[in-house]
Every structure is written in structure tokens, then in C-alpha cells.
Amino acid sequence: MVCAGNRRKEQNVVRKGNGFNWGSAGHSTALFTGVLVNEVLKIAKPKHGARYMCMEGADKLPNGYYGTSIRLSTAMDPAMGVMLAHKMNGEPLAPDHGRPLRVVIPGQIGGRSVKWLTRIIISDKPSDNWYHIFDNRVLPTMITPEIAAEQKHWYNDERYALYNLNIQSAICYPAHGEIVKVEEGKSYPVRGYAYNGGGVRVGRVEVSLDQGQTWKLTNIDYPEDQYRNAVHYPTLYGGTLDMANRELSFCWCFWKIEIPTMEMSAAKDIVVRAMDESMNVQPRDMYWNVLSMLNNCWHRLTITKEQDGYSLKFDHPTIPALTKGGWMEKVKEQGGELTDGFWGTRSLVAAPSEEKSSLVVKMTDDHVQRIITEEELSQHSKDGDAWFAVNGHVYNATEYLKDHPGGSESIILASGADASDDFIAIHSDTAKAIFGFFSEQDKMV
Amino acid sequence: MVCAGNRRKEQNVVRKGNGFNWGSAGHSTALFTGVLVNEVLKIAKPKHGARYMCMEGADKLPNGYYGTSIRLSTAMDPAMGVMLAHKMNGEPLAPDHGRPLRVVIPGQIGGRSVKWLTRIIISDKPSDNWYHIFDNRVLPTMITPEIAAEQKHWYNDERYALYNLNIQSAICYPAHGEIVKVEEGKSYPVRGYAYNGGGVRVGRVEVSLDQGQTWKLTNIDYPEDQYRNAVHYPTLYGGTLDMANRELSFCWCFWKIEIPTMEMSAAKDIVVRAMDESMNVQPRDMYWNVLSMLNNCWHRLTITKEQDGYSLKFDHPTIPALTKGGWMEKVKEQGGELTDGFWGTRSLVAAPSEEKSSLVVKMTDDHVQRIITEEELSQHSKDGDAWFAVNGHVYNATEYLKDHPGGSESIILASGADASDDFIAIHSDTAKAIFGFFSEQDKMV
Numbered sequence: 100m101v102c103a104g105n106r107r108k109e110q111n112v113v114r115k116g117n118g119f120n121w122g123s124a125g126h127s128t129a130l131f132t133g134v135l136v137n138e139v140l141k142i143a144k145p146k147h148g149a150r151y152m153c154m155e156g157a158d159k160l161p162n163g164y165y166g167t168s169i170r171l172s173t174a175m176d177p178a179m180g181v182m183l184a185h186k187m188n189g190e191p192l193a194p195d196h197g198r199p200l201r202v203v204i205p206g207q208i209g210g211r212s213v214k215w216l217t218r219i220i221i222s223d224k225p226s227d228n229w230y231h232i233f234d235n236r237v238l239p240t241m242i243t244p245e246i247a248a249e250q251k252h253w254y255n256d257e258r259y260a261l262y263n264l265n266i267q268s269a270i271c272y273p274a275h276g277e278i279v280k281v282e283e284g285k286s287y288p289v290r291g292y293a294y295n296g297g298g299v300r301v302g303r304v305e306v307s308l309d310q311g312q313t314w315k316l317t318n319i320d321y322p323e324d325q326y327r328n329a330v331h332y333p334t335l336y337g338g339t340l341d342m343a344n345r346e347l348s349f350c351w352c353f354w355k356i357e358i359p360t361m362e363m364s365a366a367k368d369i370v371v372r373a374m375d376e377s378m379n380v381q382p383r384d385m386y387w388n389v390l391s392m393l394n395n396c397w398h399r400l401t402i403t404k405e406q407d408g409y410s411l412k413f414d415h416p417t418i419p420a421l422t423k424g425g426w427m428e429k430v431k432e433q434g435g436e437l438t439d440g441f442w443g444t445r446s447l448v449a450a451p452s453e454e455k456s457s458l459v460v461k462m463t464d465d466h467v468q469r470i471i472t473e474e475e476l477s478q479h480s481k482d483g484d485a486w487f488a489v490n491g492h493v494y495n496a497t498e499y500l501k502d503h504p505g506g507s508e509s510i511i512l513a514s515g516a517d518a519s520d521d522f523i524a525i526h527s528d529t530a531k532a533i534f535g536f537f538s539e540q541d542k543m544v
Numbered sequence: 545m546v547c548a549g550n551r552r553k554e555q556n557v558v559r560k561g562n563g564f565n566w567g568s569a570g571h572s573t574a575l576f577t578g579v580l581v582n583e584v585l586k587i588a589k590p591k592h593g594a595r596y597m598c599m600e601g602a603d604k605l606p607n608g609y610y611g612t613s614i615r616l617s618t619a620m621d622p623a624m625g626v627m628l629a630h631k632m633n634g635e636p637l638a639p640d641h642g643r644p645l646r647v648v649i650p651g652q653i654g655g656r657s658v659k660w661l662t663r664i665i666i667s668d669k670p671s672d673n674w675y676h677i678f679d680n681r682v683l684p685t686m687i688t689p690e691i692a693a694e695q696k697h698w699y700n701d702e703r704y705a706l707y708n709l710n711i712q713s714a715i716c717y718p719a720h721g722e723i724v725k726v727e728e729g730k731s732y733p734v735r736g737y738a739y740n741g742g743g744v745r746v747g748r749v750e751v752s753l754d755q756g757q758t759w760k761l762t763n764i765d766y767p768e769d770q771y772r773n774a775v776h777y778p779t780l781y782g783g784t785l786d787m788a789n790r791e792l793s794f795c796w797c798f799w800k801i802e803i804p805t806m807e808m809s810a811a812k813d814i815v816v817r818a819m820d821e822s823m824n825v826q827p828r829d830m831y832w833n834v835l836s837m838l839n840n841c842w843h844r845l846t847i848t849k850e851q852d853g854y855s856l857k858f859d860h861p862t863i864p865a866l867t868k869g870g871w872m873e874k875v876k877e878q879g880g881e882l883t884d885g886f887w888g889t890r891s892l893v894a895a896p897s898e899e900k901s902s903l904v905v906k907m908t909d910d911h912v913q914r915i916i917t918e919e920e921l922s923q924h925s926k927d928g929d930a931w932f933a934v935n936g937h938v939y940n941a942t943e944y945l946k947d948h949p950g951g952s953e954s955i956i957l958a959s960g961a962d963a964s965d966d967f968i969a970i971h972s973d974t975a976k977a978i979f980g981f982f983s984e985q986d987k988m989v
Contacts, residue, residue: 263822
């Protein structure tokens, strides 16, 4: 299960899009138990000309109940394993995971695997649900937040709807901030994950210490293969599975390579890229897009020599969720160009002058001067009464809860306290402009 | 139908691999008629545990009859359309196309679609045919011709066998050497093709005039969709097809974009990249590999201003088949670095010193001084008697016909004449070294 926004935070550093921040940890693998949707659909007998399976869940959001659709041909193909699941890792589904019944669509973005399933509709058209149209799309890279806000037709083009994941890998160890001692003859096990969409297997994972001039092949461990290789189908990871006739691969795998610390010491960075069996390869260049989805450019860690002269410090590009840090932020602050696949270090041609927004939104009202204590603020933190503070000003977001694109939950979670970091990190310039118009504010102490 | 070596010639300019040269024209789309192999296999009833469909043809080659295999799960999936074909474009198969019966595997490399089919074998192992093992693989990029020649185990790793094609596009117009006049207000329709493997649709095609800093979206025409959109299934392209319930896309599509000639005049080059619906994108960097397969880096045309001051000349990277020309050759001659995704114009880090072969093979024998006329040479051009000339020396290749990795046909075709260009263009340093050991030579006039 992978969020289409895995590694979105890197895109947001390059240029803020619309969507929550994630580092490289927006994914998991679990063993689901359920009924193949194919079996249900065979009984329902879709008519000739039916093309989509639309799904709706009991998840009430600002723009209605969550819903989306996938191609009927995918749902009807037993090899794709589209499932109505009621168990996860051998236990009944927890409420957070979609209890009592959810859809699980292996190899596709998580946003299609509808939780708390209430309805399945077979149609000749894709879902017209607000979330199917305005979420989980990769609009072409030249569509800025401003164009996307004005020209809604970009969202109505089904060509840009996302289904299968693209090939992805990231480095997990060295961790961000990890210190590694350099020692003659000593090596460090560099490790990470890789996955791919549509059931196509990850074929190889390679790392480079010279920014892509040369590559080293890593060893890959495919936990999923334990089922393929098991002759008598024992219980593994809490389940049994006969995969003798099934060639598709849906789960994450783990790669590892021992690299001499002396060699790391001579390098500026480590980058990783994976390839699937069809030789689709992670690109050097980021495909920036307004909803910040499916970012899969080479994952890069920078290497800095520590002052002691014999140890190295590693920086990840960004840090999961809302924490600050990572080398991308530093490059951005120094005015480096991050869009060209050179990590801010050099640009091949003159970078086009970056569009700086000339819009300065006044978010405060000079007439309001009331002093609000932290204690008072902390009491406004629920549905129907949500205040939060940004940069020393208190905002009342209650009226906006129902309209918030990220859902009311995300505001309520951040309310009753200083939400400056969260607010600044998550929102686009457009969002900040809207925020300016709706808000009332008071002074916080 | 696409050769896995489409655009291989670009790889061979970077570093000579093993395999014939192709430019960007090693592909086609046809309408095949036949029986789904799935229908045949259902009658044959493969056993539990069967995993591969092995195929053999009546194509006798130096290392036995041609044969290969694909996964049984692909062959059994009617959506994948694997077919035993007896017609092409509505007419009985021509001998060159595999008469009377060939396999057609949509979305996979052409090398799996066995012609002149004689046998199908269902097995729990992939084919052990010489051509399945030593052809149509993408070995990891760090495996040089020398390593591959010594360490055969790289070929025996099924992970590196190729099945589905990767995402690809190329520019067709402007053609190589085409002259375009620059005129205010006048635009030029830049056009080309795109395709993808595994039935996954080409989602978008973009071109850049600033080496990937910014991109323009092109219009795509999918001829295949005429069947999807036809309500009454008329005859199109010589066949009828009901694609109402079939979502997979296997055929080429054509993209087009009008670009102002003034804008072209300000640019150094035009590059194109395609993305599939899963957001797998053609990479900037070439994935060099020893069999020179599935090269799909951005396809780039250079733009040169003509001396008249108002027209532009376009160079493709290479020219189809054995013709000389293209901007890559020029860059290579000037010592430019072509492996780093910057087209020889600049390198991000110091390029690793290129390994120059210290092996100088003496290919001539000073004791042989016989003068051979062109007429005499021309009489040695058949199986069992094949001479050819390279750089003014005549070689007798008769004894080597049976061992030639490219097949005896390719030598016989080039024999009886001066084959210098073909020989130099096609062969690796390793091949040239072997050549030195087997040959006898005479002087040609």
C-alpha cells in the first residue's frame, strides 16, 4: 500500500504544489485476506460496454463521501488480485484500516483502495466523485498551481488519472543525520527499499557514488518470494498463499550493498535508482506536478565530512512528515536550481528566471489586538471550534472546516496550539492567499 | 513489433556492445489474425507448477534452431493477446514474416515472437535454447563486453531476460539533414512516434527546447483507438476487432506539436520524452548495456544555423542501419562524454578515464602479398565460400560462418565486396580481436 504522494516533500521543496507533505516513508506491505472482487463481479455479470468499477466509502469529507474508480478489466483479472478485504495480517481489519470491508488494489496507488466500502457501481464512465477528479492525478509538468486553479479541464482529463505506481526506490540507511566512521578495510551496509506498480517485478537496484557516472549492483531480497519458493504453502507472515501459478509481484523488496567507508569518504553523495523488469528506470530528473505525486527521481543522500576528520554525516533530501531538515532545504535557501537533475550544484543551461509571486497577502487585521493566552487557545480544538496560531497570530478556522481541501481533521489535529511549522510547510501560495481572506485573528502570547 | 535493439546504434556510439546496429526505425505495427494461444493451452491443460511457454522455430542458426520462452501466465491471459498468427494485415503471412505460423506477443520485444513455429513446450523452467540465454537480455550496465565474454553466469540469470518493452519515443520530423526556413509567424509540425510495453498506454509525450528545463505537451493520435471508438466494429486497417472490453494498448501512436520556427532558431536542440500511464518516463541518461538493448533515453535532434542566416539544419543522433552520420558520431570524434545525459556538451563531475584498450591486434600477415581484383573478390559470396575486404585487405570468412554470433547470413550478405564500413560499425573491440585471429588475408586492388 503506497501513497501516491510518497516522496512528495521533495517536489514541494522545488516548488510548492497542492497536497500534504510526505518524505520517503509513505508506504507499507501487509497481508490482506478477503474475496477476489472478480468472483463478485462474475455473479453481477457486467454488461458489454461496461468499463469502470466505481467505489464509494463511508468516509465523509468536505466534498462528499470519498469515492473513485478503476478499470473494470483490472478488477475482473484474477491475476491482479483486486480484493474486498476484511482481514489484515491475519486479524480483523482495524477501524483505521477500513473496517469492516475495504478494497485492496495491489500495485496501484493507495488512493484507489477505498476504505469503509459502502457501494460498488459498474459503469461505462469513470467515477464522477470529487476526489476521483481532483485528487490522485499527475497533471502535466507545465501546469502550475495558478493554471490548475483556473483551468479545471486539466482535472477532467482521465489520461492524467493515476492507477499503477511507477518504479521507485529509496535509501533508508544511512539514516538522516547518521554518523559513519571512516576506517580502512571497513565497509557500511547501505540499505533501502524498492517497489513497482502493476505487478511488474523490481529487476535491479543500483547505487552510484559519482552522481550517475558509474553504478554498482545491489543485492535484493524479495520477502514475497518466500511464498513462491515454499513448496507446501506454510504459514508465512500470518497467512498461507499458493503462488505457484502467479508471476506478478506487488510487495516491497529490500536492497543492500556493502560499501567501503573509504570509498564513501571520497564521494559527495550516494544515489540509488531501481529498474523494473521492463527496463523502466527511475529518472535523474524530477517530474514536478501540481498535486506532487509519484515523484521517483534518483534518491540522493549527501555526504559531509565531520570536523573530527574521520567520520561522515549523511543528509536525506527531506525528512518524513512535517519535520524540517534535509539537504534540499539548504540548497533551496542558497538559491540553487533543483529542477534540472543536478541537485543544485550546477546547471547545464541558464535556468529560466523563477517566477516569484508578486502577490503579498495581508493575513492580519490591524484593528484586532486582543491578547490570547496559550491556555485559552488550547481550549479551541474540536470540530465546531478550531483555533490555531501561525507566526504569533491566532486564527479561527471553524467556518473553514467544511471547505478545507485536506479535510477538517487535519485542521482539528493542528488546532489549539502553535501550528506555524505545519502551516508553512504544507500550504501552497494559493492556499496561503485563501487563508488570508477567510481568517480572523487575534494576538497570541 | 519492436526490435529490442531499436535505437541500439546510439548505445554503440557510446561504447560498442555486441549486436547489430539499428537507428530509431526498428519497429512497426501490423494487424495480425490468428488463434489466441490461451485457447490452445486450455485444451493442453498445463499442470500445476508449469511456469513457462517455450517455443521453437524452423530458423536454423549457427547455434541451433531459434527458440525462446515467455511466462505461461502471460500466454494464458487472454487480455495479453498472445497469438498463433497466420495472417498479417489481412493477407496470409509472407515467408519473411514467419509463414505458415508464427507467435505474436503484443507489447513484448520482437525476439519473443517466434517465426516459422514448429514446437511449443510447457515447462517449469525457461527455455534453454542458446538464443534465449545469449540474446535479448539487458545485463547490468557495469558488465563490459570483456566481463560478459568471461563470466557467462550473467547470461544465465533469468532476471536479466527481457520481455515487455519500456516506454519509448523518437522524433521523425524534422528528418536527419532536413532544412527548415526560419520565418516570423511560421511554425513547423514536429512529429514522431511513441510506444510502450505490456499493454500499458502511452500517457503523454513532451518536447523540450531548453534541454529539459521546461517542456511542452504534444497532441497524440492513437490509431488503435479507432477500434475502441467504433460502435459497430467496421473493417479498419484490413480487419475487424471488438475492443469494447479490452483496455490494453499495444500499438504505436503518433505525436505532433507545432513549434514556431523563431523559437527553434533560439534553441540548440529538440528533445522528446514519453511517459506511460503509470508515470514511468524516459530517462535523460542512457542505460548502456552490453547487448545494446532497450535504449530509451531522451531522443535528441541538434539544431545548426545554416550560413544563409535564415534556415536551420537538424541532425538526428544516428542514422538507421549502417549509414554514417548523426551528431553522436561528431561528439564522439571530438572526445565528448556521451554517457552522462549531457550529450557531450558538459560533464557534471570529472569523467572516469575511459578505458582504452591496450590490445592492438595485428590483423594482417606480412607474408601474404597476393593482389586480388574486385572481380575475383565478387565471386566469393556464398555459403561455403565467403570473402570480404576491410581497409584494403581481403579476408576469407568461410571457416567462421558457422561460429559468427550474428549468423552466417550477415557475413554472406556483406561478402564479395568491400565491407569496411559495415565491419567497423558493427563490431566490438572484442570481435575485432577475434577477427584478427581467425583471418587470412590478401591484398585487394
